[in-house]
Amino acid sequence: MKCYSHPVLREVALADVMQALSDPCRIAIVRALAERGELACSEIQLDVSKATRSHHFDVLRAAGLIYTRTEGTKCMTSIRETELNRRFPGLLKLVLSAK
Amino acid sequence: MKCYSHPVLREVALADVMQALSDPCRIAIVRALAERGELACSEIQLDVSKATRSHHFDVLRAAGLIYTRTEGTKCMTSIRETELNRRFPGLLKLVLSAK
DNA sequence: TCTTTAGTCAGATGATTGTCTAACTACTAT
């Protein structure tokens, strides 16, 4: 069973988060998670291959934006909302409101 | 005399802005401008060559973050604060507060 | 007019990025 690693948010720089959110695909992931709560990767509709999808989740996870846990064959992921609001106040609101 | 072009903010996507702010050097530029108001490029201390500096200003300008006007040999630039606050509420605050 | 100052442009280079296919692992269900 795959074990995901998540950074301590204090050690994530603003530039890293911005970088992670600089791709429309990843912004779509964050929005879906924010709107619908915890989801499996496959439950978010994206027009890319499985491998690319996996890559985007990696990037978001490395930037501290999402938390992933394993459940059976699925990887359930959610926004690290509380921590993010503390570390980068206004970030999530910005992503969700700007269209 | 160089004439700079500035995008209409309505047509700038969130991903573009995030991309522009994904470099520590450019974040430093935005912070300096926000704190000190309109500045010439050369008045912001950055550890990169003149050409690279010029490139970073290009990127920020193309993303709608800064406005540049020519004054003599200098290029005076400032944050597009009012417009940005309307188009991406919370963005500037985020950049300035996160350290 | 010559020099200095401020910045741009062109071209090169190495690193990073987004994407894919194909093969693989690990659970679930039949």
Next chain:
DNA sequence: ATAGTAGTTAGACAATCATCTGACTAAAGA
């Protein structure tokens, strides 16, 4: 056991990016 489902990994590729040097332009000042 076998097949299906969910996701990862490795490797490749083209595109983009940050950076530099060096040559250039344009305005200001002596």
